[in-house]
Amino acid sequence: MANLPSNPALRRTLSLAPALGIIGIFMLIPVGIIAVFSFLEAKSFGGVVWSFSTDAYVQLLYERALDDSLILSPGYLIIIWRSFLLAGIAMLCCLVVGFPVAYFISRQPLQHRNMWILLITIPFWTNQLVRTFAWIIILGRNGIIEAPFHWVGILGSDDTLGLMYSNFAIAVGLTYTFIPLMVLPIYASLEKLDFTLVEAAADLYSSKWEAFSKVIIPLSKPGIIAGCLLVFIPSLGAFIQPDLLGGGKNMMLGTLVQFQFSTARNWPFGAAIAMILLAAVVIFLMIYARAARGQQKMELH
Amino acid sequence: MKTMTFFGLMAGSSLIAGAAMAEGTLNLYNWTDYTSPEMIDKFEAETGIDVVLDTYDSNETLLAKMQAGATGYDIIVPSHNFVPIFISEGLVQKVDATQMENFANVQDRWKNPEWDPDQQYTVPFHWGSASVSYRPDLYGKELTSYGEYFEPSENVKGRIGVFKTPEEIVNLAHLYLGQDFCNENPEEMQKVQDLLVAQKPDVVAYSSEGMNDRLINGDTIITSHWNGYSFKGRKLAEEAGKEITYAYPEEGVIGWSDSLMIPVGAENVENAKIFMNFIMDPKNMGMQSNFAGYGGPIEGQREFMNADLRDAPEINVPEDAKMIFSFACNEKSQKLIDRVWTNVLR
Secondary structure (H helix, E strand, O other), X not given: OOOOOOOHHHHHHHHHHHHHHHHHHHHHHHHHHHHHHHOEEEOOOOOEEEEEOOHHHHHHHEEEOOOOOEEEOOHHHHHHHHHHHHHHHHHHXXXXXXXXXXXXXXXXXXXXXXXXXXXXXXXXXXXHHHHHHHHHHHHOOOOOOOHHHHHHOOOOOOOOOOOOOOHHHHXXXXXXXXXXXXXXXXXXXXXXXXXXXXXXXXXOXXXXXXXXXXXXXXXXXXXXXXXXXXXXXXXXXXXXXXXXXXXXXXXXXXXXXXXXXXXXXXXXXXXXXXXXXXXXXHHHHXXXXXXHHHHHHHHHO | OHHHHHHHHHHHHHHHHHHHHHHOEEEEEEEOOOOOHHHHHHHHHHHOOEEEXXXXXXXXXXXXXXXXXXXXXXXXXXXXXXXXXXXHOOOEEOOOHHHOHHHXXXXXXXXXXOOOOOOOOOEEXXXXXXXXXXXXXXXXXXXXXXXHHHOOOHHHOOOEEEOXXXXXXXXXXXXXXXXXXXXXXXXXXXXHHHHHHXXXXXXXXXXXXXXXXHHHHOOOOEEEEEHHHXXXXXXXXXXXXXXXXXXXXXXXXXXXXXXXXXXXXXXXXXXXXXXXXXXXXXXXXXXXXXXHOOEOOEOOHHHHOOHHHHOOOOOOOOOOOOEEEOOXXXXXXXXXXXXXXXXXXX
16 A cells, blocks of 8 residues: 555556556557548458548448449448337337336345346357347247147148248347346346335325336336347347348348458448447437436436 | 466477477368368378368458468468459468379369469369259259249249359359359449349348258248258258259359468468378368368369269269359459449348
8 A cells, every 4th residue: 555656646547547458458449440440441352551531431321323423322321220220129129028027026025036137147148149040940931930820720831921031030039139138227227216105106196007107117217228228239230130030131230341341341331330330329328328317317306 | 486387387388389380280271161070180190290270151251361460370272263362462372283293183174273374372172163952842843044043933932042142143143144254344233233133022031051951941942052062951851851953054053163272471381282282182182072062173082982972963063064163353343243232132
């Protein structure tokens, strides 16, 4: 202790150094590389040419015609829109399924809750790819869902419900993969919730719905928002589910980035899309921070 | 004292590593499921060289890794259309295969190929073809043209499988339309795009994996396929009481050939050359073919191949069938391919 510098400013800097170092090395530098690459020119067979260019960002909105004029092209915007839509659907599905689960667990006797939480996290122990493959067996032709229809004879031997290789299958896959990320933060909020407040609401003649919507929901809002973000953000960049369950028919942001770095060999464009994705995530985090601050203010009143 | 032991161990282990290197290591970087363990065992037993295997799943991955400066590999196995890129990008070194003892075993058609005319950089490895495979029991007749694949009739609608590698699928479209590969003509590329966009509603999945699974369970009736992969699928289908046939449509099939190359900066160049010479022995290449399910370039290797593979229709191109080799497209045509692909999948 005696060796610590007496200057408080220096002491603070030194004690923050490990955290700053980690953020710098593992976050700022890689993101910086991506940002720099997105403003360079693409080399023919992968890699970058070190000259400044905004081509990668222009390419997002415009297509270069053969006479080098620029034409507005919605292609990539459609991909971005589809990614947001599917991520949003996955988020809502997770919320609808996850909230009751979290509520149920938080109402269990204390000694049982850890067991339930353990059960929620068990799927995390298996590789995501394997779990996604399992859905092919469930949703696929002659799969677990279809088999009874074949037995009863509603489906002919060569017919299918067509559940696999669709947007539906992608949504199912995303919901399944990310649902623990919704349950856990909501549970954390609900566990701290003082249920005597709900009883108080009932004493004051609120209906069950009013108690739910005016007491439970507002008090668990930080958990709900955190859960929504934790599901929405990775869904936005997901590429295993669209590829395996969606049949790779429609690109999403994650598959688009992968395509640019591998087959299309356009690193700057891939980096530019990654930057757009990052910007979207930062915007959502700022919305969250603002909502959380509003929450704190409300609690102080 | 503890630190002393630790450093002692460190020094010891680095000595061992050094010794192993002197005796011989070969760092082989090859495609997934593409290296016969039996052949590697034989090589290790004969030469005393330890083989360390690492794998990749596409030429693009290999190229990206090499360009990012990956080192520690002594042999890489790019496809013929990527060979000129590796040479022009300065990523590989000369090996001069013609000076190797076993080079005389290479069949004439695989000597001095157009992608390495003087045989300075490559040693030929497996070759094969890409076309379409189908379920004759569901399709009901013989497939003779790509027409049914790109413009499916009623009973195949919605049950088409397509590669996820744009170059190959664009080349199949060119074959069907009677156009040149690596096309730089925007109008002809537009025709390819129109064809693929029109086909899309009938496509179950764009994927270069699991083609056999989807054929066998009936998700697809016709799918783009590689000959060796389709050979494995036919075996699996037979076990399930179904059929898979690899088609040789009248428009032709796309040929490909993989080569062994030595990257710049390889640490064990001599061992790599020993391996190259070893693989050009008929017995060794035959063994390798048995594992990979693809034909090879060595005269006399048939003798050492399993009968079912040796006589398989998938690897024996019929006399009257055309096999057309693709080549590395220049930047302009590559960009057109990428744009077509993005427009199809957006």
